[in-house]
Amino acid sequence: MYxxxxxxxxxxxxxxxxxxxxxxxxxxxxxxxxxxxxxxxxAELTRVLAANQGLYNGFLAxxxxxxxFDHLPMLVNFMLGCVIVAGLYGAYSVNKRIFFIQSVPAxxxxxxxxxxPA
Numbered sequence: 001m002y003x004x005x006x007x008x009x010x011x012x013x014x015x016x017x018x019x020x021x022x023x024x025x026x027x028x029x030x031x032x033x034x035x036x037x038x039x040x041x042x043a044e045l046t047r048v049l050a051a052n053q054g055l056y057n058g059f060l061a062x063x064x065x066x067x068x069f070d071h072l073p074m075l076v077n078f079m080l081g082c083v084i085v086a087g088l089y090g091a092y093s094v095n096k097r098i099f100f101i102q103s104v105p106a107x108x109x110x111x112x113x114x115x116x117p118a
Contacts (some may be wrong), residue, residue, distance in 0.1 A: 001115040007107035009064055009076060012083055015105065016061035023054030060086070073113065080110045 025040075026032035028043045028048040060083055067075035087103030 001112060005109060005116050006110035008112050009068060012105050012109050013064035016057045019057040020054045023050040032060045077113060080106045
């Protein structure tokens, strides 16, 4: 179960690196516009806010990578909890699909860690 938990957590971390890139660098580009269903005008107006959000996604990824590479299960579980809460809030405040894209992978990873012996 360790490898399942590790791989699921890596997927969550890599997703957040992808979110960072989308929000910080591709927000006003065709992929960012399509992904977030934005118009070029709205994207330009919200560019700075999106970049800030992307930075926070990068912090989530960094915390997960740090926890995995330094074998800090408490940090990994804390960061997964943060991802779950962020996804729940995003689903509530923006779009329900955020729950499935962000929270569900983190929930699966978190459950997998419960079955890893300490």
